[in-house]
């Protein structure tokens with residue numbers, strides 16, 4: 219049996235997709251309303267009974283056969299994208315099976331309201347289920363302790379991240395260079411005698427390089443460019459001698475690309491090197507999951523959220539904390555370099571989530 223979940227604006231739209239993809243023989247297993255990017259969507263799980271004959275393998279027909287024409291076809295290796303899609307589907311089915319077990323009436327009204335609110339806020343089903351289980355298993359009265367176990371916070375301050383080279387990674391235009399400059403300027407102000415390095419390892423972005431160089435010259439920051447392992451070896455040595463170092467990295471493509479990039483730069487994970495994934499709630503959930511796969515690397519240690527001022531809901535902070543198991547380290551809520559960002563705190567995250575109140579307000 220082939221089972222698949224379809225999403226659309228309405229039941230009719232979903233049925234149209236099902237008919238097109240699975241045909242008229244498809245049967246509907248269940249339907250529900252879900253929220254995505256603040257929109258209410260209809261989700262329908264449908265199945266199609268298939269014959270026992272295996273479906274034709276991609277490319278199998280083109281493969282040359284042996285003399286008797288019956289050589290067994292070599293297995294086709296699944297591509298990473300296939301695994302991810304399949305895993306996404308399996309996860310969807312498992313969640314659909316578990317969903318009826320999530321009996322909100324077992325919760326006290328306050329908890330029920332909070333979970334329903336988080337669902338509307340765009341927190342994904344897997345995270346809501348984890349919250350529900352965490353609350354029920356521990357018999358807690360409020361939702362915040364369970365939320366705190368999922369959305370961990372480690373403020374990006376010198377006290378919490380001592381003697382560290384910080385790498386800022388993330389998709390193009392998300393605010394990596396701005397985050398880096400804010401932190402470097404703060405480090406400069408906090409220790410005027412100390413050495414603060416800003417490093418450009420993003421050779422592709424002339425504008426970002428000029429911005430870094432410009433601010434470095436104006437603000438007494440030391441500026442360097444890094445193109446390979448030799449440059450980074452020198453930078454790590456400087457950091458070991460007590461400098462604070464902030465590195466701007468290029469936006470990358472392809473799953474595991476950050477791990478490959480770090481390896482090509484001779485950067486191995488260790489207590490002295492921390493990468494932070496910069497994300498914005500403006501991205502769609504599927505994009506964020508994709509970025510997590512692109513930028514996942516051994517040094518990845520926290521999530522930084524930017525453009526909070528431009529977002530209209532913040533459920534993705536919970537979804538991504540759950541998906542990545544990484545703490546949130548900083549929150550950016552404006553384009554200004556002197557204000558507009560704060561080290562993360564639980565209180566700031568809950569205010570964003572439940573009151574839509576930006577940290578600076």
Ligand SMILES: Nc1nc2c(ncn2[C@@H]2O[C@H](COP(=O)(O)OP(=O)(O)OP(=O)(O)O)[C@@H](O)[C@H]2O)c(=O)[nH]1
Pocket residue numbers: 389390391392393394395396397420423426469524525526527528550551552553554558
């Ligand atoms: N509204 C708002 N704008 C922001 C925030 N953070 C950064 N920006 C703006 O977003 C734009 C892109 O910021 P950058 O720091 O250059 O982003 P980047 O990730 O380094 O971009 P690339 O180097 O091009 O990949 C700039 O115009 C920033 O002023 C934020 O928290 N809120």
Ligand SMILES: [Mg+2]
Pocket residue numbers: 394395396420423426466
């Ligand atoms: Mg940049």
